[in-house]
Amino acid sequence: MPDFDPTTYAIPGFVALVLIEMIWARFRNPSAYEPRDTLVSLAFGLGSTVAGLLFGGFAVWVFINAYEYRLFDIGFAWWAWPVCFVLDDLKYYWVHRAGHRIRWMWASHVNHHSSQHYNLSTALRQTWTGAFTFGLLFALPLVLLGFHPAMIAICGGFNLIYQFWIHTEAIRRMPRWFEAVMNTPSHHRVHHATNPRYLDRNYAGVFIVWDRMFGTFEAERSHEEEPIRYGIVKQLGSFNLLWSVFHEWVGMLGDIWRAPWKHKLSYLLREPGWSHDGSRETSDMIRARWLARQGEGEPEGVPAEKPIAGPRRAA
Template identity: 35%
Template sequence: MPINVYAIATPFVIALALGEFVYCVARRNGYYSFQDSIASMGTAVINQCVNVAVALLVLPLFNALERFSVAKWDATSPLALLGLFLGVDFLFYWFHRFGHRTNIGWAAHSPHHSTEELNYAVALRASVTQRLFSFLFYWPLVVVGFPSEAVLAMVAFHLVLQFIPHTRVIPKLPRWIESWLNTPSHHRVHHARNDLYIDKNYAGFLIIWDRMFGTFQEETEECSYGVTTPPNTWDPTFINFQYWAKLVGDAIHTRSWWDRLRLWVMPTGWRPADLPARTEAGWKQAGAEVKFQSVELPGIRGYLVFQMLTSLPFMLLVSHHASPLSGWRKLVLSALFWAMATAWAGMLESKRWSLGLEIARVLGMGGLVTLWLVQAGAPQAWSALTAGWLAVTLVWLRVSRTTNRGAAPLSQEAAS
């Protein structure tokens, strides 16, 4: 298995995100929304699990392609590593452009843009279907002679570097830096939904690709972040699969077989001519930006922060190469993470079912992980900490459930 760059980089990513958060709170600049950040972190945990699974699926394919390579490059050579990095950065530009310019690409990529904020929590909100598309774009690097494991490791390293520009804290840098590097200013443009900024700045590390291929736009006006038809929910399933559902629906309802086939690779937003125009809520009301907010279950914020922090060690049981868990156990734990993010979204939207789902998720995760750690012969302190987390969480949920029973009745829409 290739080096798990994601697991190695996790402490750096967490430290950077925490540092930005503390700075923004101290400055009271409003760059962090509690609800958006919790939804992003829930999705981030799911995505880390997906990264490992996809890498394991793609590695055998890349290994098979090595037989057809036209050369053999020494992955330990500084010059070869530089060439590999530039190759990954170049192919990422085209993958990213594909993700914005085609229906199927946007279905895979749009969840990353669904948030209406821009900060380091947003950087972690990635699509669970995008990663497979991403890895499949890098096969030419194997054919030209780079080892499979080196390619996958460099792709992961490149992805970690892209975390850095997702911020509003860093202003424009000196022009000589802005001329070649994908700076935070350039990436703010990419995440903006202003008419001037749509489909611009696809670069990963070097902005020169956008300058070369006509997709560069300088930041000249204040950015409004998100997609033009926001999902208006925190639910990870809806966010990740809403556009896929639209494409499947169009493929089913059109009478043209040709349109069913080409729908997927047509420009983003294209629909068969025999289907009616789609009417969806935009991001403006009376010409002004309106961001989605929801009514939370009373007193739930402290619990969600506690769970967000304590979910990270559980995530490492799936993503870290030294995890004592077997493959099928990691799969089960990943499914529980999905239930976790769904329950969190429900709590943020005052869904009555969310506490029941969270209790089931906590019992499943705490009980199974404790059992698995004991069976794996892990240090007793690990299983003791897991059991302690389970006890604290269940007491907290019991109090929350009692509190919410006594709260004012929710509207029918919120209680659904």
């Protein structure tokens, strides 16, 4: 099987589309781009590429060795490619969902959500530290089923390419049938929002049907009804690249260091915003309190006047 990375070939297209969107934003939505923010996003993309070269070999080693224990010899049959693509996207849904619900994984994934702007350059905010989480384990079932690691990598590359174009405000809605099945800019704007209604929703990569199936779908409201606020619940407030990359690792390790022994592991594996003394809020708590204020629910044990976020809460 030849070595083929589809994202490498897509880079010129990414650059061209960013330039086109910049021109559109200049006349239609000047606030879509902020020069310093865009530079940080570009640096994220470059650093992520370097990190992949440095640490990607470990994942390859794991998958190649696991492939020796495969249940079936699927090979590279034509029909295996679309099946692998769909299953890889299902895998992406769950690893993405875990990335929002397990703080150890969130410390890596938060990088992608740290911009308060939503444009095509935001898609380049890819993690430098993904190799230090256990996200690769989510792909092992595909390897053990018999899908070759190269096939999984290529399908994952096309999945990443698809997700690039949905990071834009230039496209409001796609046709209804498309919105029902596929991930779109409208659906993904919800995912990047910090509004309580939208927190931890729409984890899809390519197919939004996974969110509809597993109860995490939320439709975007009109801008007039509810303008979207992008970023993380407690915004970075800085364009420092290294702080942008590592701030949640610093916060998490600090919490583990200060926590009583019986709670240390929880700060690693519980959801972002969890605290042993109740001093902070998770996304579920924020949403529940918001729903109570809207008269849509009556959650128990959620203080009505608690601040939106604690000192290191990110969502």
